Amino acid sequence: MSEVRSNVRGAEAPVRELRYQRVYDLVLRLIEENGLRPGDKLPSTAELTKLADVSVISVRRALDELDHDGVIERHQGVGTFVAEPKLVSEPGRSGALLGTISDDARTVAFETRLVGLSVGMPGLNHVRALNIQEGQPVWEISRVRLRGGRLTVAERATIPLSLVPAIDEEQLADGSSLYELLAQRYGIVEAYAEQVFQVDRPSQWEREQLELSPTDVVMRVRGVSYTEDDVAFDSYQQTYRADEYVFYVQGRRSDSQLVRPGAGGSWAVRSLGSAQPPAAAAAE
CATH class of the missing domain: 3.40.1410.10 (Chorismate lyase-like)
Structure with a gap:
């Protein structure tokens, strides 16, 4: 049987970062760290392109994922906004x-x-x-x-x-x-x-x-x-x-162990060594 070993030293192995995921995570941090509420406006596609240092294609894919996950709402000709929680x-x-x-x-x-x-x-x-x-x-x-x-x-x-x-x-x-x-x-x-x-x-x-x-x-x-x-x-x-x-369906425990039943955001596992653009810079 073959054995798979983890390499906890991210720098020792080449890491391929998904650029759209960088934008996805950036938007989540913008919302959380700046206390944005449903209906608050988010940076434009052009602004996110500069903040995350990625292409427009990567930004659009990230926004598609965020829209699909119910995090944002997009209105043609108006902008992108924090969505009402499900x-x-x-x-x-x-x-x-x-x-x-x-x-x-x-x-x-x-x-x-x-x-x-x-x-x-x-x-x-x-x-x-x-x-x-x-x-x-x-x-x-x-x-x-x-x-x-x-x-x-x-x-x-x-x-x-x-x-x-x-x-x-x-x-x-x-x-x-x-x-x-x-x-x-x-x-x-x-x-x-x-x-x-x-x-x-x-x-x-x-x-x-x-x-x-x-x-x-x-x-x-x-x-x-x-x-x-x-x-x-x-x-x-x-x-x-x-x-x-x-x-949300719960088993025997009386307290929630899934953060919150309605917790949004990404449940992805980030590759070791991948960078995160600072949300503080995005808020300026």
Whole structure:
């Protein structure tokens, strides 16, 4: 078996630095060391070219990567700005949907709209998920969530009438939490959930609810919520705009070991001996 040995003396081995990574790291340090906030303007392409001593091509690639990673926003003819942070969704956390979404910087305010409330006959997948008999009626509750007037989450809940004979439509239309209503009226409390995550193109229903195009990308969460007694009471689907969220699932530890769930920036491993342009010079 061949053995690979590390050479910790970076100067003894030739190092090929990726020039676009130099620009990427420079922008991250500019944001951090100068305390830049979402909406603050960043240096232009020409300025970054001089600061990092690289070509325009390297700067453009770095900006493409930063844009893709949600660090910056570019507006044609206006400039490059620090982007709004992505929201952190913790779908594994029990409770109401909005209680699983957070933003490290600010309190997240959502508007809830009730799209539909009806009684119907569940398909076979819902029958199996909820462990009910075929032909047993269910509630189907459809809602969307808006942040700053922008549609950002669409969800459907499917709940057996045998467990929940009545639902107050007016309270749901006013934005009340479905799970809080179930707890208050029927003593139904979520203890845990089974979930499946899927990155996909949006379905027609999802496109209509979130005003998406067929080429957009969504994160779809399908799940089943259970009580402490292992009774399945909700077979649900949640659809998120994939470009606005990061998803965080935690194991047994009670404290986060991943820096912060929404931590941005580069997770690259830099080659030994590669240089870093000083951010202080960029701030002048």
